Amino acid sequence: MGEDLLLAMAGVDKRFAGIPALIxxxxxxxxxxxxxxxxxxxxxxxxxxxxxxxxxKKDAGSVSFDGKPFEVTSPQQAQxxxxxxxxxxxxxxxxxxxxxxxxxxxxxxxxxxxxxxAMHAEAERLLARFNIKADVRRPVMEFSTAxxxxxxxxxxxxxxxxxxxxxxxxxxLDEREVGVLFDVIRQLKAEGVSVVFVSHKLDELYAVCDRxxxxxxxxxxxxAEISGIGKLDLVSxxxxxxxxxxxxxxxxxxxxxxxxxxxxLFAAEHLSAGSAVRDVSFSIRRGEIAGFAGLxxxxxxxxxxxxxxxxxxxxxxxxxxxxxYDPASPIDAIAAGLGFCTExxxxxxxxxxxxxxxxxxxxxxxxxxxxxxxxxxxxxxxxEKFIKALSIKCSGPNQKIRELSGGNQQKxxxxxxxxxxxxxxxxxxxxxxxxxxxxxxxxxxxxxxxDDGLAVLMISSELEEVIEGADRVFVxxxxxxxxxxxxxxxxxxxxxxxxxxGSPEAAR
Amino acid sequence: MTRIHLARMVGSYGVLIALALLILFGYLRYENxxxxxxxxxxxxxxxxxxxxxxxxxxxxxxxGIDLSVGTVAALGSVAAAYASPYGPxxxxxxxxxxxxxxxxxxxxxxxxxxxxxxxxxxASMLAASGTALLLANNRSVxxxxxxxxxxxxxxxxxxxxxxxxxxxxxxxxGWLVLNYTATGRGVLAVGGSEESAKLMGLPADRIKTLAxxxxxxxxxxxxxxxxxxxxxxxxxxxxxxELFAIASVVxxxxxxxxxxxxxxATLAGVLLLGILFTVLNFENGLGWISLSAYWQSVIRGAxxxxxxxxxxxxxxxxxxxx
Numbered sequence: 012m013g014e015d016l017l018l019a020m021a022g023v024d025k026r027f028a029g030i031p032a033l034i035x036x037x038x039x040x041x042x043x044x045x046x047x048x049x050x051x052x053x054x055x056x057x058x059x060x061x062x063x064x065x066x067x068k069k070d071a072g073s074v075s076f077d078g079k080p081f082e083v084t085s086p087q088q089a090q091x092x093x094x095x096x097x098x099x100x101x102x103x104x105x106x107x108x109x110x111x112x113x114x115x116x117x118x119x120x121x122x123x124x125x126x127x128x129a130m131h132a133e134a135e136r137l138l139a140r141f142n143i144k145a146d147v148r149r150p151v152m153e154f155s156t157a158x159x160x161x162x163x164x165x166x167x168x169x170x171x172x173x174x175x176x177x178x179x180x181x182x183x184l185d186e187r188e189v190g191v192l193f194d195v196i197r198q199l200k201a202e203g204v205s206v207v208f209v210s211h212k213l214d215e216l217y218a219v220c221d222r223x224x225x226x227x228x229x230x231x232x233x234x235a236e237i238s239g240i241g242k243l244d245l246v247s248x249x250x251x252x253x254x255x256x257x258x259x260x261x262x263x264x265x266x267x268x269x270x271x272x273x274x275x276l277f278a279a280e281h282l283s284a285g286s287a288v289r290d291v292s293f294s295i296r297r298g299e300i301a302g303f304a305g306l307x308x309x310x311x312x313x314x315x316x317x318x319x320x321x322x323x324x325x326x327x328x329x330x331x332x333x334x335x336y337d338p339a340s341p342i343d344a345i346a347a348g349l350g351f352c353t354e355x356x357x358x359x360x361x362x363x364x365x366x367x368x369x370x371x372x373x374x375x376x377x378x379x380x381x382x383x384x385x386x387x388x389x390x391x392x393x394x395e396k397f398i399k400a401l402s403i404k405c406s407g408p409n410q411k412i413r414e415l416s417g418g419n420q421q422k423x424x425x426x427x428x429x430x431x432x433x434x435x436x437x438x439x440x441x442x443x444x445x446x447x448x449x450x451x452x453x454x455x456x457x458x459x460x461x462d463d464g465l466a467v468l469m470i471s472s473e474l475e476e477v478i479e480g481a482d483r484v485f486v487x488x489x490x491x492x493x494x495x496x497x498x499x500x501x502x503x504x505x506x507x508x509x510x511x512x513g514s515p516e517a518a519r
Numbered sequence: 520m521t522r523i524h525l526a527r528m529v530g531s532y533g534v535l536i537a538l539a540l541l542i543l544f545g546y547l548r549y550e551n552x553x554x555x556x557x558x559x560x561x562x563x564x565x566x567x568x569x570x571x572x573x574x575x576x577x578x579x580x581x582x583g584i585d586l587s588v589g590t591v592a593a594l595g596s597v598a599a600a601y602a603s604p605y606g607p608x609x610x611x612x613x614x615x616x617x618x619x620x621x622x623x624x625x626x627x628x629x630x631x632x633x634x635x636x637x638x639x640x641x642a643s644m645l646a647a648s649g650t651a652l653l654l655a656n657n658r659s660v661x662x663x664x665x666x667x668x669x670x671x672x673x674x675x676x677x678x679x680x681x682x683x684x685x686x687x688x689x690x691x692x693g694w695l696v697l698n699y700t701a702t703g704r705g706v707l708a709v710g711g712s713e714e715s716a717k718l719m720g721l722p723a724d725r726i727k728t729l730a731x732x733x734x735x736x737x738x739x740x741x742x743x744x745x746x747x748x749x750x751x752x753x754x755x756x757x758x759x760x761e762l763f764a765i766a767s768v769v770x771x772x773x774x775x776x777x778x779x780x781x782x783x784a785t786l787a788g789v790l791l792l793g794i795l796f797t798v799l800n801f802e803n804g805l806g807w808i809s810l811s812a813y814w815q816s817v818i819r820g821a822x823x824x825x826x827x828x829x830x831x832x833x834x835x836x837x838x839x840x841x
Contacts, residue, residue: 066718085720086717086718086719086720087720087721087722089720090719090720091720096718098718102712102714102715102718102719103712103715104707104708104711104712104715104716104719104778105711105712105778106707106711106774106778106779107704107707107708107711107778111704111707111708112719115701115704115705115708115716115719115721116701116719116720116721118701118704124695124699124700125698125699125700125701125704127699166719
């Protein structure tokens with residue numbers, strides 16, 4: 012390998028507020044290769060990339076780039092050294108023109124002043140490589156997401172990079188555009204440029220990549236030639252599961268009696284919205300825990316958001332309790348009896364500086380308030396009931412929620428939704444970022460809620476949680492329902508196989 | 520698409536159209552409205568505001584705000600008045616220097632200490648005012664009439680008021696910087712999306728620092744003109760100048776959230792508000808109505824509010840479409 016390495020990162024550690032995000036991670040890219048970097052959410056891919064591009068400072072480890080030790084302190088420096096990055100969230104300045112977005116940072120000048128003519132020509136020339144003709148003088152916000160993505164890529168390439176990092180570049184592209192992108196990647200490769208390709212769409216990796224590095228829990232767990240590793244193997248390395256491994260209970264979910272399940276409460280047929288959700292159907296019965304399994308980007312959260320009317324669906328029908336269900340907004344969804352515990356507690360769930368009681372009451376405000384005034388006495392009764400029922404460890408209802416542990420914050424959020432007395436509760440990654448003990452408590456709680464007749468839709472990236480917790484598992488892959496399994500059918504092998512290569516036909 | 524274009528057209532040309540209509544109105548209604556004397560005095564008087572608005576324009580385009588410009592101008596006028604016996608150059612240097620210092624302090628607070636621009640410049644606004652009053656012992660500081668310093672405010676050059684020439688040069692430089700330098704485009708990029716700009720490798724903090732320093736320096740220069748024009752350093756002047764500047768910038772179509780802006784339209788905004796003021800004065804002169812200065816403030820405030828609401832509507836219309 013020796014001399015053909017462009018990038019070598021070894022033993023890289025990075026902690027955020029004491030929590031390790033990278034533990035001795037390594038990453039090597041050869042000259043002129045297309046290298047896939049994959050891993051579950053939280054595996055450390057993004058952190059690794061941001062360390063490489065100087066956005067985060069590493070705590071330990073060594074990086075060498077282009078044969079020299081590489082100490083990077085800022086994104087500018089990384090860019091000047093020949094590392095260009097296209098981030099997943101398209102990082103352009105929406106109000107500014109295509110030309111500016113492509114040329115900012117390496118402007119062309121004449122007599123010391125910007126040479127707009129040359130810059131417009133440069134932008135047009137770069138976009139022409141993607142077969143895109145656009146008025147480069149217009150603000151990028153006027154163009155489609157796909158064009159914006161191409162602009163971001165054109166910018167990266169325009170920097171004469173030695174290494175181009177693409178973090179999920181295809182998530183906003185349609186099939187034809189993906190084809191164009193792949194042509195460009197092959198072109199770059201032919202020019203000796205290395206590409207790091209981050210994607211969750213396995214087919215794409217096989218289409219364009221030479222090698223793959225798999226990360227899990229902040230570590231580099233496997234490096235392989237892409238032609239020498241099967242999809243199932245890839246998925247099991249990502250999830251850290253041996254194929255066909257047998258084990259006992261890893262979660263607090265215990266077996267449930269399928270006979271106790273009620274009639275169908277909620278059904279969704281052929282939901283679609285954009286490219287994230289293409290055709291998803293599922294149903295949930297009273298007292299049932301339905302699980303959504305799938306890789307990142309499979310469309311699980313997006314589907315849940317459609318059911319909750321947090322996003323607008325473009326197709327499909329839903330029924331609730333046998334009647335058509337067509338909510339226009341989350342307010343309608345809540346009124347109809349849905350609750351949605353989001354995945355990102357910090358950003359979408361808790362209000363950190365408000366008390367436990369206030370946080371719990373947020374969703375219930377409209378019910379508790381009489382002509383706009385909140386009935387404090389009733390509020391206290393409800394809050395104390397849930398603190399007790401969910402055994403939330405806090406000094407009292409007035410403690411600030413940010414002082415609570417992750418598990419107890421999650422319980423407060425659960426309490427928030429339970430207080431609205433929902434019929435269907437959607438839980439997106441209910442145990443993520445929660446320590447093991449509290450995890451078991453939350454899982455036991457979910458089960459007992461279902462035992463009491465609540466329908467639960469649980470999205471989880473932890474296989475054992477889905478397998479042991481769910482009465483029925485729906486596997487999503489690239490926005491399609493590819494498999495529906497009963498508790499008996501749902502095994503790690505079967506779910507992983509469906510996640511990796513399932514097709515919609517198999518589901519029917 | 521048509522609505523987007525319409526919105527942008529109104530954004531860029533609206534202020535020019537309004538300015539033309541207002542001038543036409545004044546011309547038809549008042550004798551001498553377009554008389555040489557009136558034009559010259561409007562230009563001379565509004566040059567100070569134009570300088571302050573130019574700096575404010577750059578700060579607002581980065582997505583920030585500079586509330587300190589008014590009191591910095593007052594401080595600059597006091598400093599310039601003390602330096603005036605040594606000639607116009609010394610006066611300019613003194614006034615601009617104090618402005619640059621305050622601008623740099625603002626920039627350090629905002630980029631290094633991560634204090635919100637609103638709060639940081641509110642603090643320096645108070646501090647600059649206090650410093651001006653201390654330096655001037657709470658009264659106005661007479662300037663030297665022998666050194667030629669007052670020419671900066673009262674003199675003419677090739678028939679034009681010198682303050683107007685200073686402001687014109689400043690605006691031409693500002694226009695060049697915004698449209699033809701990397702820093703100028705960086706100002707718009709940082710204001711449009713600071714996160715993106717940083718990930719693009721632009722020196723966001725340096726760009727913001729330059730904007731605040733420029734704003735401080737221009738406010739100091741406005742103070743120099745103020746002292747020269749009125750023959751004294753005025754520690755209590757400058758009250759409300761920041762609002763006039765913000766109003767001019769916004770009327771010119773620059774987004775308060777940053778990322779979109781124009782130097783030329785800001786100049787038009789200054790003229791629009793300045794001429795509106797003149798029209799109200801003429802109206803008083805006609806005797807039909809009698810508007811006190813307080814009512815004029817109310818009218819200008821209402822005018823600004825209408826513009827901001829219109830701007831928000833247009834922007835909302837654009838972003839929901841894309």
